[in-house]
Amino acid sequence: MEYEASAEIKASKVAGFALAELQKYLGMTQIDEQAPEVIELSLGPPSEFPADAHDGFRLVRSAGKLGIRSAQERGLLNGVYEVLNHLGFAFPFPDVDRRPAKADWARLNKCDGEGSCFIPSFRHRILHFDNLRLTPAMIDWAGKLKINMIQRPLHEYKIDTGGGTELVDMIGARGIELNVGCHGFDNWLPPCTYGREHPEWYASQHPVHQGIFIDPTGELPPSEFSAGQVCLSNPDVLAEFSANVVGFLKANPQVRTVSLWPNDGIDNWCACESCLALEPEPGRRETTEASQDDPPAPLSRDRCVSAAPQRAE
Ligand SMILES: [Zn+2]
Numbered sequence: 001m002e003y004e005a006s007a008e009i010k011a012s013k014v015a016g017f018a019l020a021e022l023q024k025y026l027g028m029t030q031i032d033e034q035a036p037e038v039i040e041l042s043l044g045p046p047s048e049f050p051a052d053a054h055d056g057f058r059l060v061r062s063a064g065k066l067g068i069r070s071a072q073e074r075g076l077l078n079g080v081y082e083v084l085n086h087l088g089f090a091f092p093f094p095d096v097d098r099r100p101a102k103a104d105w106a107r108l109n110k111c112d113g114e115g116s117c118f119i120p121s122f123r124h125r126i127l128h129f130d131n132l133r134l135t136p137a138m139i140d141w142a143g144k145l146k147i148n149m150i151q152r153p154l155h156e157y158k159i160d161t162g163g164g165t166e167l168v169d170m171i172g173a174r175g176i177e178l179n180v181g182c183h184g185f186d187n188w189l190p191p192c193t194y195g196r197e198h199p200e201w202y203a204s205q206h207p208v209h210q211g212i213f214i215d216p217t218g219e220l221p222p223s224e225f226s227a228g229q230v231c232l233s234n235p236d237v238l239a240e241f242s243a244n245v246v247g248f249l250k251a252n253p254q255v256r257t258v259s260l261w262p263n264d265g266i267d268n269w270c271a272c273e274s275c276l277a278l279e280p281e282p283g284r285r286e287t288t289e290a291s292q293d294d295p296p297a298p299l300s301r302d303r304c305v306s307a308a309p310q311r312a313e
Pocket of ligand 1: 203204230231232233234270271272273274275276
């Protein structure tokens with residue numbers, strides 16, 4: 001079997017990786033008379049694909065040849081794994097590759113989509129988890145499942161990578177977008193950095209606001225101790241928050257997006273006078289099924305909306 005790919009594809013990080021994956025796995029199989037003589041990987045202009053194709057791909061068969069085509073490099077990798085799936089390869093768990101005793105080329109030749117585009121059902125397929133470490137095996141597995149975004153809480157991302165590049169390089173080679181942030185406004189304003197000098201930056205009812213630094217679990221180091229929500233009506237909070245987000249993105253260009261989510265919970269929002277004044281209905285209180293027995297909390301979503309333009313600056 002021969003492989004055709006332009007010099008541009010061979011030199012490209014993601015497309016080159018797709019080609020290497022194809023060669024690696026097909027090298028483990030028997031080639032029979034139903035197999036194409038040539039497999040070609042090619043990138044076509046977006047105009048040749050539906051507008052919603054994103055990292056979709058086409059499998060195009062002609063006499064003796066199978067073409068894997070996409071408008072995006074990431075789509076080529078998706079196409080490679082699709083071909084491998086049709087041939088009988090399976091990737092059921094991280095670090096577990098199942099390969100067929102004999103590649104099922106007949107099945108691949110019968111699969112739907114002759115020349116038509118395989119369009120992912122969802123533009124973003126996200127692997128999100130916390131309280132687990134991100135490992136090379138998980139990244140490799142995510143690529144094979146056609147995951148195109150990995151999302152990690154900020155503090156866990158820092159522990160995952162430890163300032164190193166191995167995981168980041170693996171994610172980059174698979175064309176997977178990195179998204180960092182998730183629940184934890186205070187991750188951007190760590191209480192161990194700011195809490196003693198600026199206790200007023202944290203929610204009025206949180207112990208840190210009173211200068212008390214006690215981890216309720218007694219287990220967390222100061223760097224991971226949560227101070228809950230921050231005081232969103234304080235302009236110094238927004239300025240430092242924004243500076244830290246921008247600084248993080250500049251120092252970590254591999255991170256494409258940040259997710260700015262409040263800390264979990266509805267009854268932990270700052271209840272200082274100026275925060276309550278941001279509420280369009282200051283007297284209104286909110287409860288959920290989960291918090292029926294707790295004191296009703298001030299509504300809080302409007303505060304995020306109020307603070308957002310300042311963050312954007
Ligand atoms: Zn406040």
